[in-house]
């Protein structure tokens with residue numbers, strides 16, 4: 001493998017085409033990398049595929065030499081904001097190159113991949129993005145007021161991941177089979193939730209729960225406890241958030257006592 005596009009032209013099924021295998025290492029799973037690569041390859045008119053493999057992302061791209069070369073650079077320079085690309089390796093593809101017009105696909109993940117195993121980086125949870133926030137507060141949207149809204153750009157990762165490669169089946173979200181609407185978003189390369197592994201909606205995803213209550217009733221029960229000076233532990237991304245009425249001196253004093261934090265700001 002080399003660190004830059006090699007000089008040798010690989011026959012890629014047609015004159016004037018080259019094919020390369022590009023392996024990207026670093027924090028590249030759970031950060032929307034495969035959807036990003038899919039969009040990029042489609043934009044550049046490249047054929048091929050991308051997949052998660054062990055702790056990295058592997059892809060084979062075929063097309064005009066300039067486009068393939070652009071791809072090698074752009075996987076680093078245009079990577080999703082939560083990715084941390086530390087190494088881009090370029091090599092000849094392991095098998096026959098994708099023929100012209102084959103299109104670009106996301107392949108099932110490989111447990112091992114083609115090279116030596118590398119450090120596996122569990123992606124961090126990412127705060128809700130602007131696009132998801134808009135849906136959250138948009139009454140006609142099917143995720144209006146849905147507290148577990150997320151997409152390929154945001155949402156739980158470390159909180160739900162049990163193993164890599166990063167796929168829904170290796171997260172706790174596998175217990176929530178996707179509804180038809182979510183499944184169609186997940187499979188649509190043009191959708192923000194293309195391969196968004198923890199995607200969920202009110203029809204198929206987790207719901208608010210409070211003892212025997214669910215949904216709005218659960219939320220109202222929690223609100224009543226907070227309004228009454230109580231402290232509620234909200235299970236969220238990365239653990240629990242302790243919630244009380246910040247204007248209620250008694251509630252704040254109880255929270256400080258329980259946290260053994262008499263003065264330091266929360």
Ligand SMILES: [Zn+2]
Nearest residue numbers: 129132151154
């Ligand atoms: Zn989002």
Ligand SMILES: [Zn+2]
Nearest residue numbers: 179182201204
């Ligand atoms: Zn759904």
